[in-house]
Structure formats: C-alpha cells, structure tokens
Amino acid sequence: MKDSRIFIRMSGLGGQGVVTAAHIIGVAAVKDAKYALVNPFFGAEKRLAPTESYVRISSEKIYDRGEVNYPDVIMIFHPHVITMGKSYTMPFYQGIRENGTIIINSDEAVAFSDEDIAAFKKKRLSLYFVPATKTAMSISGTALATNIVMVGMFVGITKTIAEESLRESIAERFGAKKFVASGSTAALDDAIKKKYAKIEQLLESNFKAVSEAIKLSSAIKSVI
Amino acid sequence: MSKKNPLTEKPLDYMLFKAKREKQFITGSEAVREAVRRANIDIAISYPITPQSETMHLVGDLFAEGYVPEYFRGENEFAVMSQVAGAAMAGARVFTATCGPGTMRAFEVFPMWSGSRLPVVCSFMTRGINAPLTIQPDTIEMAFLLETGMIMLHCETARDIYDFNLAAFIIAEEKDVHIPVGVFMDGFFVTHTRELVDIITEDVCLPKYNPQAAPVPTIDMETPPARLMRDPFVMKSNFVSYVAHASWQQEVRAAAARSKKHIKKYLGELIEIENPAAPTIIVASGTAVSQAREAIKLAKEENIDVGLIKVKVVRPFPKDEIVAALSKAKKIIIPEFNIAGWLAKEVAAVLPDNGRIVATPRVYGGMTMPPEILLEDIKQAVRKQTQ
Numbered sequence: 001m002k003d004s005r006i007f008i009r010m011s012g013l014g015g016q017g018v019v020t021a022a023h024i025i026g027v028a029a030v031k032d033a034k035y036a037l038v039n040p041f042f043g044a045e046k047r048l049a050p051t052e053s054y055v056r057i058s059s060e061k062i063y064d065r066g067e068v069n070y071p072d073v074i075m076i077f078h079p080h081v082i083t084m085g086k087s088y089t090m091p092f093y094q095g096i097r098e099n100g101t102i103i104i105n106s107d108e109a110v111a112f113s114d115e116d117i118a119a120f121k122k123k124r125l126s127l128y129f130v131p132a133t134k135t136a137m138s139i140s141g142t143a144l145a146t147n148i149v150m151v152g153m154f155v156g157i158t159k160t161i162a163e164e165s166l167r168e169s170i171a172e173r174f175g176a177k178k179f180v181a182s183g184s185t186a187a188l189d190d191a192i193k194k195k196y197a198k199i200e201q202l203l204e205s206n207f208k209a210v211s212e213a214i215k216l217s218s219a220i221k222s223v224i
Numbered sequence: 225m226s227k228k229n230p231l232t233e234k235p236l237d238y239m240l241f242k243a244k245r246e247k248q249f250i251t252g253s254e255a256v257r258e259a260v261r262r263a264n265i266d267i268a269i270s271y272p273i274t275p276q277s278e279t280m281h282l283v284g285d286l287f288a289e290g291y292v293p294e295y296f297r298g299e300n301e302f303a304v305m306s307q308v309a310g311a312a313m314a315g316a317r318v319f320t321a322t323c324g325p326g327t328m329r330a331f332e333v334f335p336m337w338s339g340s341r342l343p344v345v346c347s348f349m350t351r352g353i354n355a356p357l358t359i360q361p362d363t364i365e366m367a368f369l370l371e372t373g374m375i376m377l378h379c380e381t382a383r384d385i386y387d388f389n390l391a392a393f394i395i396a397e398e399k400d401v402h403i404p405v406g407v408f409m410d411g412f413f414v415t416h417t418r419e420l421v422d423i424i425t426e427d428v429c430l431p432k433y434n435p436q437a438a439p440v441p442t443i444d445m446e447t448p449p450a451r452l453m454r455d456p457f458v459m460k461s462n463f464v465s466y467v468a469h470a471s472w473q474q475e476v477r478a479a480a481a482r483s484k485k486h487i488k489k490y491l492g493e494l495i496e497i498e499n500p501a502a503p504t505i506i507v508a509s510g511t512a513v514s515q516a517r518e519a520i521k522l523a524k525e526e527n528i529d530v531g532l533i534k535v536k537v538v539r540p541f542p543k544d545e546i547v548a549a550l551s552k553a554k555k556i557i558i559p560e561f562n563i564a565g566w567l568a569k570e571v572a573a574v575l576p577d578n579g580r581i582v583a584t585p586r587v588y589g590g591m592t593m594p595p596e597i598l599l600e601d602i603k604q605a606v607r608k609q610t611q
Binding site: 041 | 591
C-alpha cells in the first residue's frame with residue numbers, strides 16, 4: 001500500500017480520549033475531501049485500561065478494517081503504554097513502516113533499550129516527545145484536553161490535514177447536540193462540559209489548545 | 225388524472241434505488257439506526273451486550289424522537305427474543321439486535337421464529353463466544369445459526385448494513401416468505417467503524433406492515449382462546465402429527481428458497497462476482513471481503529490475478545450461483561473470521577472437485593486479518609497450483 005495512504009495507530013489509557021481523538025482526525029480528513037475510516041479497539045471499557053484507536057486516511061477508497069498493523073504514524077497518549085505495557089501491541093512500535101512517525105505524550109524522554117533505538121534507526125523513524133498533558137493543564141486547566149493537544153501536535157508535525165478542517169471537526173464533535181457517544185464517553189463529555197459554563201467556552205478552550213499545540217510542535221525536534 | 229405515487233406503488237424500490245441520498249460519516253451502529261428510522265416499525269425490544277449495546281441504545285433514541293412507538297428493555301436475551309416473537313405473533317413489525325453470548329442465550333427462540341413464520345428482523349453484531357470471555361469480533365455465532373431456518377444476510381460495509389436492514393423487513397414480510405431475517409455485521413469492524421455511507425435524506429419511510437396479508441393468522445388476545453403455540457403437534461403422537469412436523473420444516477426451508485427472488489430484486493444477486501476469469505478466486509463474506517479486496521490489490525502489484533466472490537446471502541445458501549462462478553477456478557481461497565470455517569464447509573459441500581479449496585486464513589479471537597497475511601496465502605496457493 002504505497003499510495004497516498006496514511007494509517008495512524010493511537011494507544012493510550014481509557015478515559016484519555018483516544019477514541020475521540022481518532023474521531024476528530026477522521027472527520028477532519030473527510031472535510032479535506034479524503035476517504036477516512038475510523039475505529040476503536042478496547043476491552044470492557046474501563047478507565048486507565050489499554051485503549052487503541054485507528055484512523056486510515058487516503059485519497060482513494062479504503063477497504064481495510066480493524067486494527068492497523070502497519071502504521072505510518074503512532075501516537076502514544078501516555079508513557080505507561082510503553083513503560084507498563086498498556087498496549088495491544090508489543091513493543092508499541094511493532095509494524096511501523098519505514099520513515100514512520102512516533103508522537104509520544106511525555107514531559108521527559110522515555111528511556112529506550114539499545115535494541116529499540118536500533119530498530120528506530122533502521123526504519124529511519126522520527127520520534128517526538130510532546131508535553132500534551134502539561135499543555136492541556138496550562139491552556140485548558142484540565143488533563144481531559146490531552147487528546148485535543150495530541151491532535152494539534154499530530155497536525156503540526158505531520159501536516160496531514162488542514163488546520164481549518166480540524167477546527168470544524170472539533171466544533172462538530174463538541175458543539176453538535178446530536179452526537180451520540182457510548183455511555184462512559186458521554187459521562188466524560190458531561191464532566192468536561194460542566195467545567196465550562198457554555199459550549200462556546202469549551203470550543204474556545206479547545207481551539208486555544210490546538211493553536212498552542214501547533215505552535216509548540218514547530219519547535220519540537222525528532223530525538224532520533 | 226392522478227399521478228401514481230412511486231412511494232405507495234413500490235416503496236422499497238423507491239427507497240433503495242431512487243430516493244435522494246447524502247454521504248454521512250457514521251458508524252455501522254448508526255447505519256442500523258438510520259435504517260430503523262425509516263422502517264416504520266411498531267416496536268423494538270432490547271437487551272445490551274457489547275458490541276451490540278450501542279445499536280439498541282440508538283434505536284432507543286428513535287423512540288425518544290418518536291420514530292419507534294414502543295420500546296423496552298427485556299430481562300435477558302431469551303426474554304427479549306420471546307417478547308419479540310409475541311409482538312410478531314400479534315401482528316407487529318418488530319426489531320431487535322444481539323450478538324455472541326447473547327445469541328447463544330436466546331438460541332431456542334430462533335428456530336421457533338422460523339417455525340412460527342414470524343417476519344422478525346434481528347441484527348447480529350457478531351462477536352466471539354465464551355470461554356475465554358471476549359467482546360471482540362468473530363463470526364462463529366453464524367455457524368450455530370445456519371440451521372435455524374432464518375434468512376441470513378452478511379454485511380461487508382456500513383452501506384450494506386443500511387440497505388440490508390431496510391430490505392430485510394420487506395423480504396421477511398413477503399407473503400411467500402414470512403420468516404425471520406438475520407442481518408449479520410462483524411462487531412467493531414463495521415459496527416464501531418466510522419465511514420462514509422449514503423443515507424436517504426428524503427422524507428420517506430416503508431409502508432406499515434399488514435398482518436392481515438400474512439400467510440399465518442395473527443393472535444388476537446381479545447378473542448379467546450388465543451393460541452400461543454400454533455398447531456401443537458406435540459400434544460398428539462400419531463402419523464399425522466409426524467408428517468405435519470416434517471412437512472412444516474420443509475415448508476420453512478422452501479420459504480427461505482422462495483426469498484431468493486425478492487432478495488435479488490432488492491439487493492442484487494446473492495453473490496457479487498469480480499474478475500471471474502482469474503485462476504485464483506477468493507470467496508468471502510462480511511468484512512473478510514474488505515480484507516480480500518486489499519489483498520487482491522497487493523497481489524495485482526505482483527502480477528498475480530485474483531478474482532473475488534462476495535457472499536451476501538448465507539441462507540438460503542447460493543449453491544447454484546457459487547458453483548457456476550467457480551466452474552473455472554483452479555484455486556479457491558476462503559478467508560474467515562472464525563475457527564470453524566463454516567463458509568469453507570458450506571462451499572465444499574456444494575462444489576464438485578472441492579480439493580481446489582484453500583480454507584485459509586482463519587482469524588479468530590478478535591484480531592484483524594491483515595491483507596499482507598492473505599497475500600501470503602494467495603502466493604502459496606498459486607505456487608502449489610503451478611507446481
């Protein structure tokens with residue numbers, strides 16, 4: 001599959017918004033007039049349990065479904081995915097394609113084994129540590145905005161989708177009255193909406209988080 | 225001079241082929257909701273089980289919006305399927321959905337639906353069966369349901385989910401059919417996957433179900449005695465009761481066979497064939513078809529010519545169609561998302577020279593089927609063929 005396809009695998013902990021992040025990216029890609037397929041993978045939904053979601057984006061129709069085994073981009077929402085094995089894929093970078101990109105939410109560098117580093121180099125990967133939770137706390141005042149910052153970092157680093165489409169997608173996800181989330185996701189939605197008197201404020205905060213993420217991403221260099 | 229209204233003349237024709245549609249980026253579960261929204265059902269009954277829960281939750285939203293007049297949650301799947309039977313016996317158009325262990329719990333009721341000639345439409349969001357416990361996609365429950373007498377449609381995409389579910393009501397209610405239709409969709413792989421689906425935007429819906437036109441009488445609870453069990457042969461042990469039971473089972477299967485013409489009318493051929501002249505052909509159903517499409521693309525890059533048969537209808541099994549389409553194939557690859565390989569068995573049972581079948585890959589337990597794995601099996605089959 002060496003066409004225009006970008007396959008993304010996102011791993012995180014239940015409650016971090018991994019599924020919502022995939023949704024936002026997928027909807028934005030469709031707004032960019034691309035094909036997209038989005039799906040989550042999780043167990044009996046528990047907070048802090050391993051959660052993965054996948055986005056497939058292409059200019060052509062995509063048939064492939066299910067887990068992404070050979071991703072172009074891997075987004076890690078929490079260092080525990082790597083350090084505590086909270087992942088469906090071990091090691092977390094298994095199957096990544098050559099010249100692939102890894103974006104890890106961590107304030108400090110995760111210590112990798114020599115074997116891991118050799119694997120990164122062999123595949124000529126780019127690896128970025130991004131302070132997504134820290135940024136979410138400082139801009140939005142809540143760790144629940146981590147996923148929004150991660151989405152911003154993704155767009156800033158990979159330039160895969162247009163910033164404007166991303167904003168529209170976020171507005172739809174949090175502003176639209178009719179969106180149906182699963183039970184526990186709906187509870188988290190309520191939790192974050194309660195923090196803001198009006199949905200407009202939540203959107204405003206998310207837009208600020210995205211802008212800040214994109215701004216920060218330009219200064220973040222690959223550590224490989 | 226009155227103009228004929230296409231919606232009253234041929235409602236499903238109009239809805240499936242003519243009504244205005246718009247692309248929506250939705251999940252398979254939402255596609256079920258959109259189908260039920262326009263299906264004019266009388267009642268929906270639910271019991272949650274992942275990955276089905278979201279679907280009946282969404283149908284519950286339709287109740288809140290006023291599209292579904294009656295909705296309740298039963299005590300468990302056995303209760304729900306029995307309640308669904310009761311509603312259908314009373315002449316209601318009814319919808320429910322379940323999956324995996326829920327399917328197993330309710331099992332006794334499925335052949336009863338068929339035997340009672342109930343036009344129930346049930347969606348199955350296929351999931352693995354215990355133990356060990358899993359909530360992940362696996363089509364093993366379809367192996368169990370093959371002999372329940374119901375019509376079985378297997379969806380590949382959310383678009384299939386939408387069209388098959390809408391058509392299911394009308395096919396189930398045809399006078400010469402009038403048996404249940406199971407609409408199967410692979411859990412998570414389609415139910416929880418968001419993709420672009422053409423959804424009807426016009427203000428149209430199916431006409432109401434007319435129980436007076438049914439081939440079996442409805443139960444009228446206000447005119448006693450209400451017969452809860454039709455023709456209870458078990459009460460008599462004599463030649464007539466044996467023959468009646470035997471012929472009735474034949475009749476249910478004949479009803480399924482008669483559904484073919486209706487299925488063709490609304491959903492096209494029972495199988496879809498691509499590149500039938502290829503020496504190697506993949507036969508698949510559900511999302512294994514999608515994975516096959518990707519593998520065929522990969523094979524093409526390596527100059528390997530592979531055809532595809534998408535089996536949309538599992539019951540009534542499209543025996544003649546499959547045999548004809550495979551008449552020239554040298555190798556037949558059947559990838560499946562279950563350990564039993566029920567599709568391979570079905571094909572092997574009807575195919576002359578079934579040594580041509582390569583019944584791999586088989587993925588079960590919830591994992592995906594990477595096209596790259598399927599490509600390896602294609603290459604191996606082609607190598608053996610040229611040896």
